[in-house]
Amino acid sequence: MCQLCNSIRSKYVCPRCNISYCSVSCYKSPNHSDCSEEFYKGNVQEWLAAEGTDPEAKNEMMEILKRINQQDDEFDDCIDESDGDSDEEESLSDRLAMVDLDNPDELWAKLLPEEKQEFLELIKSGDVAKLVPEWEPWWEDKHPMPKIPKRFRATSAHLSEVLVNCPPTKTTTLNNGMRIATEDTGDLTATIGLWIDAGSRCENESNNGVAHFLEHMAFKGTSKRSQVDLELEVENMGAHLNAYTSREQTVFYAKCLKQDVPKALEILSDILQNSKLGEYRIMFSNYLIISLNLCFIVHWPSCSGENEIERERGVILREMQEVETNLQEVVFDHLHATAFQGTPLGRTILGPTQNIKSISRNDLVEYIKTYYKPSRMVLAGAGGVDHNELVKLAEQHFGKAERGEITADPSLLGSIRYTGSEIRVRDDAMPLAHVAIAVEGAGWESADNIPLMIANTLIGAWDRSQGGGLNNSSKLALACTQDNLAHSFQSFNTCYKDTGLWGIYLVAQTLSLDVSITDSLR
Ligand SMILES: [Zn+2]
Ligand SMILES: [Zn+2]
Ligand SMILES: [Zn+2]
Known part of the structure; x- marks a missing residue:
């Protein structure tokens, strides 16, 4: 039974005084006001504390107060009328x-x-x-975007709320030019990596593919550890060591537990600075053979001491075959080849077969000497990384490396040129067409990059296997669903230092191709 009105069955218990009650009206009743007043006061205080001094929130509060005030006025008016006091004008x-x-x-x-x-x-x-x-022309309006009341934005996170969860990026530059950037989230795991300003864009026709070749050779052992030692060490840490090569960067990175960051960085620095690039393997082979049979020694040195490199050629050629079965990769290589024709960005990352077959240890050493310099490196860390600790470790492992200026042909950097053009590779035996259409985009530092990214997000990506049907927010996706224009599409914004490619990649039935292309262009 409700202990406040003593007439209705109680449903709730007051968390402050433990009294059982039946309804809000009983909760608010005068003989329970000690608790209810406290409750509302607490609510308001909590709300004020959370809202801070947001002017918008203040306005909303003022509106609420005004409404309450009005209600009171209306109430007073009623009383006035009932008194028959209506001689006012x-x-x-x-x-x-x-x-x-x-x-x-x-x-x-x-x-x-x-x-x-x-x-x-x-x-x-x-x-x-x-x-x-006074009439103000709309084109002079400084705030053309409508201001959306806060209550309609309830589902989207406020910028300030998002920023709270983003730790600041701290950066330091060592004396030799190496830069260190961290974002410490305090997590138990961390990712650290070395981003080297050296990708296939730095290559020329005869050594195209060397940056990627190097990435492969980096895990073959150093002067301190053999390949097996390296693999065991990483596995025993439960860490993950990987690398990738793009047109503008070569990246070596490790994911590990927070406390293993020093060791992971030591391994990365060892790989970058002391890789044997196939040399070690030869010593190893010689040693083995000496103990087995002396007569073999005569043959081994004549193998030009590039056993590991020879083996890796096969691996890279197989990787190339794999890339060629991925039609999206093929299309993007063609896109680069035609859009940046005659310039370094037009070349592929893997390089032509003849280069993969002919790149020598000397090419690798030469490339490292030229580009793997502290002034072209960024050591980046995220997760559980302490900035000062990482700077200290970087100083310890890379501090002695000389700065190194950009010794490569400086004209390379200015030689990128975009050319509007097209490549068609027709194969009527294939059921689907894979198409990329692009315009020249903006470089990383261009002010136009952010608007392009937003445009990119608006167009979005879509795949037939996705649910959503006619409820897609992207107009192109809607058109694709309604008119069966394509199997999938995705917009892309590929950025480089001073240029980019902005467009859309789509897979469509050859018969509907014309329509899908004109539609996506629209
Ligand atoms: Zn009651
Ligand atoms: Zn109570
Ligand atoms: Zn590879």
Whole structure:
């Protein structure tokens, strides 16, 4: 039974005084006001504390207060009327309540004599113009975007809320030019990596593919550890060691537990600075053979000491075959080849077969000497990484490396040129067409990059296997669903230092291809 009204079965228990009660009205009743007042006060205080001094929130609060005030006024009015106290003059707004404001005669008739007088005087003095709000052309409006009330934005995170969860990026530059950047989230795991300003863009026709070849050779052992040692060490840490090569960067990175960051960085620095690039293997083979049979020694040195490199050629050629079965990769290689024709960005990352077959240890050493310099490296860390600790470790492992200036042909950097053009490779035996259409995009540092990224997000990506049907927010996705235009599409914004490719990649039935292309261009 409700202990407040003693008449209805109780449903709730007050968390403050443990009294059982039946309804909100009983909770709010005067003999329970000690608790209810406290409860509302607590709510307001909590809300104020959370909202801080957000001016928008303040406005909302003021509106709420105004509404409450109005309700009170209406209540008072009711009392007034019931008292029969209505000899007060009708206010202007009451008189005009039912009048058609576009009908001047009707309006004029409703005005009191002194109001008519006042209006005529305003016209005479010309002050009437001040009553009309000044017209501001829409194109001069400084805030063309409509301001969305906060309550409609409830599902999207506020910028300040997002920023709270983003630790600041700290950066330091060592004396030799190496840069260190970290974002410490305090996690138990960390990712650290070395981003080297050296990708296939730095290559020329004869050594195209060397950056990627190097990435493969890096895990073949160093002067400190053999390949097996390296693999065991990484596995025993439960870490993950990997690398990739792009057109502008070569990256070596490790994911590991927070406390293993020093060791992971030591391994990365060892790989980068002491890789044997196939040399070690030869010593190993010689040693084995000496112990087995002396007569073999004669043969081994004539193998030019590049056993590991020879083996890796096969691995890379197989990787190349794999890439060629991935039609998306093939299309993007063609896209680069034609859009940046005759310039380093037009070349592939893997390089042509003949280069993969002919790249020598000397090419690798030469490339490292030229590009793997502290001034071209960024050591980046995220997760559980302490910035100062990482700087200290970097100083320890890379501090002695000499700065190194960019010794490569400086004209290389300015030689990228975009050419509007197209490549078609027709194979009627294939059921689907894979197409990429692009315009020249913006480089990383261009102010246009962010708008392009947003445009990219708006177009989005879509695949037939996705649910959603006609409820897609992307217009292109909707068109694809309705008219069966394509199997999938995705917009892309590929950025380089000074240029980029912005466009859309789609897979469509050859018969509907024309329509899908014109539609996506629209
Ligand atoms: Zn009750
Ligand atoms: Zn209570
Ligand atoms: Zn590879």
